Amino acid sequence: xxxxxxxxxxxxxxxxxxxxxxxxxxxxxxxxxxxxxxxxxxxxxxxxxxxxxxxxxxxxxxxxxxxxxxxxxxxxxxxxxxxxxxxxxxxxxxxxxxxxxxxxxxxxxxxxxxxxxxxxxxxxxxxxxxxxxxxxxxxxxxxxxxxxxxxxxxxxxxxxxxxxxxxxxxxxxxxxxxxxxxxxxxxxxxxxxxxxxxxxxxxxxxxxxxxxxxxxxxxxxxxxxxxxxxxxxxxxxxxxxxxxxxxxxxxxxxxxxxxxxxxxxxxxxxxxxxxxxxxxxxxxxxxxxxxxxxxxxxxxxxxxxxxxxxxxxxxxxxxxxxxxxxxxxxxxxxxxxxxxxxxxxxxxxxxxxxxxxxxxxxxxxxxxxxxxxxxxxxxxxxxxxxxxxxxxxxxxxxxxxxxxxxxxxxxxxxxxxxxxxxxxxxxxxxxxxxxxxxxxxxxxxxxxxxxxxxxxxxxxxxxxxxxxxxxxxxxxxxxxxxxxxxxxxxxxxxxxxxxxxxxxxxx
Numbered sequence: 001x002x003x004x005x006x007x008x009x010x011x012x013x014x015x016x017x018x019x020x021x022x023x024x025x026x027x028x029x030x031x032x033x034x035x036x037x038x039x040x041x042x043x044x045x046x047x048x049x050x051x052x053x054x055x056x057x058x059x060x061x062x063x064x065x066x067x068x069x070x071x072x073x074x075x076x077x078x079x080x081x082x083x084x085x086x087x088x089x090x091x092x093x094x095x096x097x098x099x100x101x102x103x104x105x106x107x108x109x110x111x112x113x114x115x116x117x118x119x120x121x122x123x124x125x126x127x128x129x130x131x132x133x134x135x136x137x138x139x140x141x142x143x144x145x146x147x148x149x150x151x152x153x154x155x156x157x158x159x160x161x162x163x164x165x166x167x168x169x170x171x172x173x174x175x176x177x178x179x180x181x182x183x184x185x186x187x188x189x190x191x192x193x194x195x196x197x198x199x200x201x202x203x204x205x206x207x208x209x210x211x212x213x214x215x216x217x218x219x220x221x222x223x224x225x226x227x228x229x230x231x232x233x234x235x236x237x238x239x240x241x242x243x244x245x246x247x248x249x250x251x252x253x254x255x256x257x258x259x260x261x262x263x264x265x266x267x268x269x270x271x272x273x274x275x276x277x278x279x280x281x282x283x284x285x286x287x288x289x290x291x292x293x294x295x296x297x298x299x300x301x302x303x304x305x306x307x308x309x310x311x312x313x314x315x316x317x318x319x320x321x322x323x324x325x326x327x328x329x330x331x332x333x334x335x336x337x338x339x340x341x342x343x344x345x346x347x348x349x350x351x352x353x354x355x356x357x358x359x360x361x362x363x364x365x366x367x368x369x370x371x372x373x374x375x376x377x378x379x380x381x382x383x384x385x386x387x388x389x390x391x392x393x394x395x396x397x398x399x400x401x402x403x404x405x406x407x408x409x410x411x412x413x414x415x416x417x418x419x420x421x422x423x424x425x426x427x428x429x430x431x432x433x434x435x436x437x438x439x440x441x442x443x444x445x446x447x448x449x450x451x452x453x454x455x456x457x458x459x460x461x462x463x464x465x466x467x468x469x470x471x472x473x474x475x476x477x478x479x480x481x482x483x484x485x486x487x488x489x490x491x492x493x494x495x496x497x498x499x500x501x502x503x504x505x506x507x
Contacts, residue, residue: 009140019127021323098111120356124310141215142270145186148187205228215270226290271297278391300319301366306353320340341377345372346369352364388495409441431505
């Protein structure tokens, strides 16, 4: 335990510089913006797109609002050029890899990662971890579990030789930090190469149960951990013979024959970090009930493109990660753009990110509400997506993909077909005017990597089908109930608005 504590203290001391920068930014936001632009501008100006936009003339951060906003669908052509091997397309720095994201609509996007972008992610994690350990000193001397998913995607490279995909979460950090973090993990990253979902779950549980010093669990969807703990309950008899004496005694004492008491199994577990905003808020009560007195801290907003907010201090929501990227806020109602310290309490905004990966004023499709302040930096809460992506446990189903699925199912499009998230359980119902088998729709949806993975984990129930000849009439009633004009509405292949879901699925 002394070795673990020494490694933690050394790494946290290194990260304290990031925490200090953040505290200064909370007091002097204008200076922080100016510093960021001074270092970011040459990186962006030296790129192909930077020269197209004349970024060499944007000497001051005050010039930034005069530049165009990049919407997510505009990134594709630039990513394709990077994938083909063209240098300096968006950033003067070399692209180390392309990270896939399913994004809000259309096919997956490939986000370019440079050394600078990795440092920007690491900056946010460092601020969070320093605050976490400062407020919870009992974490010193404990190990952590950061969710490791099974790597179902083979190692890929683009035609231009650029690697696709981050090997692990610790890859965001510099080599020394990466080594330290790997030493502090409760589960070996090699479990990602397990040959099957069952083998991955078994190896993960075996290593977790063996770790008496587990103090922190960090996952994305709360249901990921809920499902893992449910599997633990059923696999205790087969796990016990494989454990050492100490772990076997601990697991035996924590198990009542049906259920494992988490606090008894891991007496030093203090905190679980998981999504807690938007739809994920509905998943937290189940996880909290399972964990008992163990604290659950909702995560901030993190996208493949960049970090938006981090848990920090006491108070509502999460604090904008203003020392990681250069962030602007665009009001979702008026379109007016302001700096974070100029935002209004209660206002709803969309983050525009300028990053070391080469993104300039990139509009993330997340709807944020300012709910408080950390000095001059807004605390924000995620309200949901600005598009109609359904992302309950990380499956990220978008209308374009679901419409493609419908085309595969029906050579001639039916009068009505719409996929709806079921409000009572984690799963979907297809409401359609022409019958189709639930197995067929589920098989087609499983072509999407994130959806298939959620189904394999048991986070999502199988799709149900409701054949409703009156579906159109129901939809129209729902639109009218929203107070919207029917002629202004375009039905999508997937609908997430609760009012419409209720009307379409109701008796």
